[in-house]
Amino acid sequence: MPNVANLPNVGDRLYDEALYEAAKIIFAFISNWAKLASTLVKLNQFQGAVDAARKANSAKTWKEVCFACVDAEEFRLAQICGLNIIVQAGHLRLVKPYMVAVQSNNVSAVNEALNEIYVEEEDYDRLRESIDLHDNFDQIGLAQKIEKHELLEMRRVAAYIYKKAGRWKQSIALSKKDNLYKDAMETASQSGDRELAEELLVYFIEQGKKECFASCLFVCYDLVRPDVALELAWMNNMIDFAFPYLLQNMYAQLLPLALPAPPMPGMGGPGMGGGFAAPPPPPPMGGMGMGMGMGMPPMPQFGMPPMGSY
Template sequence: MGLFTSLGVALSKYHPEKLMEHIKIFWSRMNMPKMIRACEEANLWPELVFCYYHYDEFDNAALAVIERPENSWDHQQFKEIVVKVANLEIYYRAIKFYVEQHPSLLTDLLAALTARIDVNRVVKIFQKNDDLPLIKSFLLNVQSQNKRVVNEAVNDLLIEEEDYKTLRDSVQNFDNYDAVALAGRLEKHDLIFFRQIAANIYRKNKRWEKSIALSKQDKLYKDAIETAAMSSKNDVVDDLLRYFVDIGHRECYTGMLYACNELIRPDLVLELSWRHGLNDFSMPYMINMLAQQTKELALLKADNEARKNKEKEQEKTEDNTPILGGGRLMITAGPGGAPSPAPYGQQPNGFAPQPTGYGY
């Protein structure tokens, strides 16, 4: 050990270009603390990082790369070092180092550190410096954790980029965000696609009237009909049905009769048909309703007949059954003579006579 260590110290002083080859071959047979000091004195940073790494001083190795990256930084080697450090703060120093020096490789570093870093803290760091676009792919990868800070950061980025397709998937698959605030922002957006997402968010949070109002504003009548059907509320359905009649949209009126068949009162349909001349559009609904009622009445009649037949069979069985249980014998006194007379003061049935007056 002394021989290889002394040779390494001599190479660091007189032939530094040969030191890396020497320590790569004989590092396991060297006094590493002494070799580390020699590398520091000679300012041989790649060799110093190598010695730190093989001496299990991962924290010092990572800090050495961050402080002297000109000659000692290698992306793959640094990823292997940083995932083994004990001091968690070094993770965030490494992230800051990559933002300043190697932003194109930042996502790869974050992917390696995902299991070890606090994702919420990372998002807040980038929000503070307005650098969220740098880590967009990282945010999309960790969004499966459904964390509120991550979801809101992703939604902000997608709104800024006007990527309505990805935003629609985000709000549908990950619900941990301030839904009311997001919908309030989207309903004022210039693009109709974002206002449609706002209506879907209101629908998802059971704000039926607000969702239908947005859909009617943008003439997205199909979305309005679907929202009314999902609400399962008669008043919401009735209001939308009257709205289509008032604006003269007969096709949507017919669509309402099919989509909300079980929520619409037949008397309302008859009234609207009579007052607005919609008999041709209402007739399929009326025919379908009568067909269902006829089918239900037939089922009720069959059930009633089966119940009556069952009751008749039960009555007939009861009439044919003997009162005292058919062939079973009654228990009587055994052979051997007449029963003994009852004691004084008792009736033959075994009960004492009841008093007839007020005396004792």
């Protein structure tokens, strides 16, 4: 029958006869990832070999690709392979100092391995530092993993990851759930989303958090519309808590009106013919005994000079 063949045997024969390009096609078609990784190593396609080894998820395949990458001086790829070998052996913590030293390369496997260690150790400070400095990892996957962690600070890191990833609603929802209202306000402000900010105001009203309502008005000052703030405050008997925000808003609107208006073009400028120059000072008076033109010295300041003795 046509189109019928024992593809695994065909792939093995092609591999044994060094027909690696053809063998690669066969092994990829039948999803034999271990054989595909070996074939790609023979073709010096080391990145593809690492990807195939990841799908094979076999310690033997990882070792084969790792040694081949070292021989080819592909040390970054060899590092990825080595980490997976250690993970499978359960000795990840033994190489933690090494991973910390090389994390500046921002390799995904290193970042994820270290983040996993920090989660297990509940070292939320180190975890947050790692997230800030090295972003090459599955951010959403990590957030989903720790958003239900029993430790509050770990859940707070999950909300922080969602915020960094632009998932504002999920971040605010986590912060509200843990009563981290300041974090929720800051997230709403950074989102630049007016609807999110006003929804948070409504949430504080529903929870009876009057002080949080007042704080949110200032943290999200640029997002909240004055008419919405006034309406919410009036309908829920919170005018006193909205009054500082309303005063600030009124001041911001009236300040431009209090400033002097700039001169209009062509009015008051030199050489434009439209201004009124100040009149020159009057000439000195030339009356009896007072003028300088009568041979008299000028009168000193502050009255007459002292009279001489007789």
